[in-house]
Amino acid sequence: MITSFLFKALDRRAIWVVSALIALAILVPASNLMLPFDSAFHVSNFTISLIGKYLTYALLALALDLVWGYCGILSLGHGAFFALGGYAMGMYLMRQIGSRGVYGDPILPDFMVFLNWKELPWFWLGFDQFWFAALMIVLVPGALAFVFGWFAFRSRVTGVYLSIITQAMTYALLLAFFRNEMGFGGNNGLTDFKDILGYDIQSDTTRAVLFAASALALAASFLICSGIVRSKFGKVLVAVRDAESRSRFIGYRVENVKLFVFVVSAMMAGIAGALYVPQVGIINPGEFAPANSIEVVIWTAVGGRGTLIGPIIGAVLVNAGKSVFTAAFPEFWLFALGALFVATTLFLPKGVVGSFSSAMTWLRLRTGKSDAPVAEPTVRAAE
Numbered sequence: 266m267i268t269s270f271l272f273k274a275l276d277r278r279a280i281w282v283v284s285a286l287i288a289l290a291i292l293v294p295a296s297n298l299m300l301p302f303d304s305a306f307h308v309s310n311f312t313i314s315l316i317g318k319y320l321t322y323a324l325l326a327l328a329l330d331l332v333w334g335y336c337g338i339l340s341l342g343h344g345a346f347f348a349l350g351g352y353a354m355g356m357y358l359m360r361q362i363g364s365r366g367v368y369g370d371p372i373l374p375d376f377m378v379f380l381n382w383k384e385l386p387w388f389w390l391g392f393d394q395f396w397f398a399a400l401m402i403v404l405v406p407g408a409l410a411f412v413f414g415w416f417a418f419r420s421r422v423t424g425v426y427l428s429i430i431t432q433a434m435t436y437a438l439l440l441a442f443f444r445n446e447m448g449f450g451g452n453n454g455l456t457d458f459k460d461i462l463g464y465d466i467q468s469d470t471t472r473a474v475l476f477a478a479s480a481l482a483l484a485a486s487f488l489i490c491s492g493i494v495r496s497k498f499g500k501v502l503v504a505v506r507d508a509e510s511r512s513r514f515i516g517y518r519v520e521n522v523k524l525f526v527f528v529v530s531a532m533m534a535g536i537a538g539a540l541y542v543p544q545v546g547i548i549n550p551g552e553f554a555p556a557n558s559i560e561v562v563i564w565t566a567v568g569g570r571g572t573l574i575g576p577i578i579g580a581v582l583v584n585a586g587k588s589v590f591t592a593a594f595p596e597f598w599l600f601a602l603g604a605l606f607v608a609t610t611l612f613l614p615k616g617v618v619g620s621f622s623s624a625m626t627w628l629r630l631r632t633g634k635s636d637a638p639v640a641e642p643t644v645r646a647a648e
Contacts, residue, residue, distance in 0.1 A: 275488070275491075276491065276495065278573075278574065279487065279488065279491045282484070282487055282573075282574055282577075283484045283487060283488060286480045286481070286483055286484035286487070287480070287481070287484055289480045290476070290477040290480035290481050290484075291477070293308050293313060293316065293473075293476060293477075293480075294313070294473035294474070294476055294477050296308045297309070297310065297313050297469065297472075297473050297476075298469060298470065298473055310469060310472060313472055313473060313476050314472055314476075314544050314545075315588065316476065317472070317475055317476040317479045317540075317544045318541060318544055318545060318584075319580065319581045319584050319585065320476070320479040320480055320483050320540075320581075321479055321537045321538070321540045321541040321544070322537070322541075322561075322564065322580040322581075322584055323483055323576065323577040323580040323581055324479070324482060324483045324486055324533060324534075324536065324537035324540070325343065325347050325533075325534050325537040325538075325561055325580070326561055326564040326565050326568070326576035326577065326579060326580040327483070327486055327487065327490060327533065327573065327576050327577060328343060328346075328486070328530040328531070328533035328534040328537065329343050329530065329534075329561050329562065329565050329576065330490075330565050330570055330571070330572070330573060330575070330576040331490050331493070331494075331526060331529065331530045331533070332526055332527055332530045333562070333565060333570055334565070334570035334571030334572065334573075334576075335493075335494050335499065335502045335503060335506060335526070335571060336502045336505055336506050336522070336523060336526050336527075337505065337506035337507075337509075338427065338523060338526075338527060339424075339425075339427070339428045339562070340427075340428070340431045340527075340530075340558070341428045341429070341431045341432035341435070341555065341558045341559060341562065342431030342432055342433075342434045342435040342555075342558055343431075343530070343531075343534050343558050343561055344435055344552060344553060344554065344555070344557040344558035344561065345406075345409070345434060345435035345438050345553055345558070346406035346409065346410065346530075346531040346532075346534035346535050346538070347534045347535070347537055347538040347541070347552065347557075348435075348438070348442075348538055348548070348550075348552035348553045349405050349406045349409065349438075349535055349538065350402045350403075350405070350406055350534065350535025350536060350537065350538030350539040351538035351539060351541055351542040351548040351552060352442075352449060352455070352538075352548055353392075353398055353401040353402045353405055353535070353538075353539060354398060354402060354538070354539035354540075354542045354543065354548075355454070355455035355458075355542050355548040356389060356392040356398065356401075356449075356455065357392050357393075357394075357395060357397075357398035357461075358455070358458040358459075358460075358461060358466070358542070358543065359374045359392075359455050359458070360374075360389070360392045360393040361393070361458070361459060361460045361461070362374065362375075362457065362458070362459050362460075365459055366378075366457070367457075372385055373385060374450075374455070375457070376450045376451070376453065377448070380445055382448075386448045388448070389448070395462055399539075402535050402536060402538075402539040403532040403535050403536065405535065406531040406532055406534060406535035406538075407528050407531055407532045407535070409531065410527050410528045410530070410531030410532075411524065411528050413431075413434060413527075414523065414524040414527045414528065415524060417430060418519075418520040418523045418524055418527075419520050421520075423509070431558075432555045432558065435553050435554075435555055435558055436553070436555050438553045439550050439551075439553035439554060439555075442454075442550040442553060443550045449550075450549070451550075452549065452550065453549060454547060454548050454549025454550060454551075455542075455547070455548050455549070456546060456547040456548075456549075458543065458546060461475075461543055466543055466546075472544070475540065475543055475544050476544075478540060479540045479544070482536055482537075482540060483577070486533050486536070487573060487574075487577070489529075489533075490573055491573060493526070493529070494573065498522075501517060501522055502522060502526060504517070505517070505519050505522050505523065538552070560583075560602070561580075563579075563583065563602065563605065563606045563609075564576060564579040564580040564583050564584075565579060565580075565616075566579070566606065566609050566610070566616060567579040567582065567583055567605065567606075567609050567613075567616055567617060568580065568582070568616050568617055568618055569615055569616025569617055569618035569619035569620070570616060570619075571619070572616070572618045572619055572622075574618055575616050575617065575618035575619060578617060578618060579616065579617065582617070583602075583605070586601075587602075
């Protein structure tokens, strides 16, 4: 069964993407650790951390594309699942500090000592073990998505109303995590990490491994998404997106289809958040900000929703542009981001990848290389 799933997932495009990500996971860390600093091919520590962060963003955008591009669920709250995965990883990293904190308490994190907490809250128990934290990274976002989706999809909330509710959810979590009484560090969040799995989190080797883990996680997630959308279930997803009422009328349990893909997407977003935190060194309530979830939508739209590879390209391109633009004109970045989204909507409604696919199809027809009618690219269904 797993072999059949992988066989369906590995179409030509998937093979190229997965191969490129595996090569990236090997070559970039190798160039960072093995090549001398004066080599033209040496990748600096700053660059490897920056690209590693882009890869986690790409994984988040891919998670959103699975529900938006293929099931028509425009979620404006995926930043919440990303942040929850990040907090689960942050809690593990905080427990690893032990007595090396500012206050030297072997059990309580520094912010709890500062706030006069007497004992560790029950929901922090178990986070001193990596396996437990790894479970929470996927189970907590998945559980929230399941509960939210159970009520929303069975109530047949769709369209803009569902988008507004998802944004309200992430804003409510933002306000909750800002409170010191929640036990997650309040406004300052979780930071000052020391180790991960017993290795210094600031060492070059650890950063290289985190980069490789991000690339491999993105490759594995791409395979999973490709297998889903190319399966019979994927065809049902597209049917639900394009004609939900008809799908329900012919006997499909639309709410179950939506719930499954929504939970899978939330788990992927949680993994992205968990890989993001050790590379940037902090997690705070700002990650729940609704604007962050809207940015993910922009990455997906720019790359091309309903294409899988498009959101990856969009996330990397937009964030690379953000790094350059904010260094030169930091006060104008939000205006530039808004202009980019408007321009994409008006001139590239299928995104970069979708527009390129359409252009190649048109070119093949014009040059007469194909006498048979050529189907529209996959991205058409995402219009």
